[in-house]
Structures are given as C-alpha cells and as structure tokens.
Amino acid sequence: MTIHSSVVLSKDVELGERVVIGPNAVLLGPCTIGDDVWIGPGCVIGAPPELSSARQNVAWDDDLDHHGVEIGAGTVVREMSSIQQGSRRPTRLGAGCWLLSRSYVAHDCILEDGVTTSAGVALGGHVQIGARATLGMNATVHQRRIVGAGAMVGMSAAVTRNLPPFAKAYGTPAKIKGANTVGMSRQDINTDEIAALDTAYRAGRVPDTEFTDPRLRAAIAWSADAVART
DSSP: OEEOTTOEEOTTEEEOTTOEEOTTOEEOSSEEEOTTOEEOTTOEEEEOOSOTTSOOOOGGGTOOOSSOEEEOTTOEEOTTOEEEOOSSSOEEEOTTOEEOTTOEEOTTOEEOTTOEEOTTOEEOTTOEEOTTOEEOTTOEEOTTOEEOTTOEEOTTOEEOSOBOTTEEEETTTTEEEEEOHHHHHHTTOOHHHHHHHHHHHHTTSOOOOOOOOHHHHHHHHHHHHHHHHO
16 A cells, blocks of 8 residues: 555545555545545545535544445556545446546435546536446536446536447437447447447437447436436
C-alpha cells in the first residue's frame, strides 16, 4: 500500500490491498476501497451529497453521515476527481473502472464494472452507467438518467434522456446515431446482431430482434431494471 503523507483519511475508511493514494487526496467515511485501486493527487472521495436537504457534515473531523462510497477492485481515479457520498444508497463504482482527471460523480450514482469517464465528465445525482460504457471528454449526464452497458457517448454531449445499451450518442442534447459497433466488435458479438441493433437505432426504433448473445440480453435486462429502480 502506498499512501502519501499529505492524504486525509477520516474515520470509517476501509482500504484494500495494494491501494495507491496520491498527494493531497481526501477520503471521507463511510468509504470502502477495493484491492489495487489507484487514486490520484487532489481527489476528494466521500464528501457529503450536494443537496440542500442533506446535512453538510464535517467528515474530515470524523463527523460521519450519509450512505457512503464503494469503489471496486482495480479501479483508477485520476487527479482532481470528486465522488460524493450517497443520500439514499452508497455511491458505487464497480471493478476496473477508469475515471480520468476532473471526473465528477454525484451522490447515489452507480457505475458498473469497466466504465470509463474521460476528462471533465460530470454525472448528476442518481445516474446509473452500465458495464463498459465510455463517456467522452466533458460529457454531462442529467440526474437520474441511465446510460446502458457498452454505450459510447461523444465528447461534450449533454445526456438528457436514457440511452439504451450499446448506443452511440453525441450532440447537445445527445441523440442516438446508431450502435457502438466498434465496441461490440471488440467483444466479439455476432456481426448479424450488431447490424440488427445498429439498423434499429439509426431508424429510431426499439430493436425487434430476439438476440441470442447473452451479453446483449444481459445488457437489455440491466437497463430495464435500472429504469424500474429510478
């Protein structure tokens, strides 16, 4: 474990094995950090929710409140990023995520495994991001919106509506321009099913194909469940 001497760790911060924390980072409890997590200089993890109704507790003096932050194994949080406590549930990042510099994750967000947020991405409260989705530089996601697994969001996009799994979307507001065919190909998803999804999304309709690939079926089921829980 490598923790710089300038790091602030409050009470109830649990660190896994081989965690690296850079200079001037602040970790406030309750907070659980998994094994092999890398946290860059100046990050703030576990500040109170930015809600006028939430108590702005002084967690750096061990005045704990709210529902915590959970970060899965192998996740990288680059410099100057901010992750807030949950107000109703823990704010959670899955395993193997990459949050590039100045990423902002508001209260109650859920990021599944392998999500990438590029530099300057901002996620409003209660946002849910499916596994292996990628958000381009300075993209913004409105509170309580859902970005499906495997989606690709273009840089500076403003996501104001839910995006289905493996969608490719960009613009302000973000609009679906087809499927993330490159990402799907990299996962060796069947080419016919990639084409069917891309055709449906480009036509602005819900695909009527009965997909056989278990990853597609799981991604569709996750999005439906996320919508139901919002």
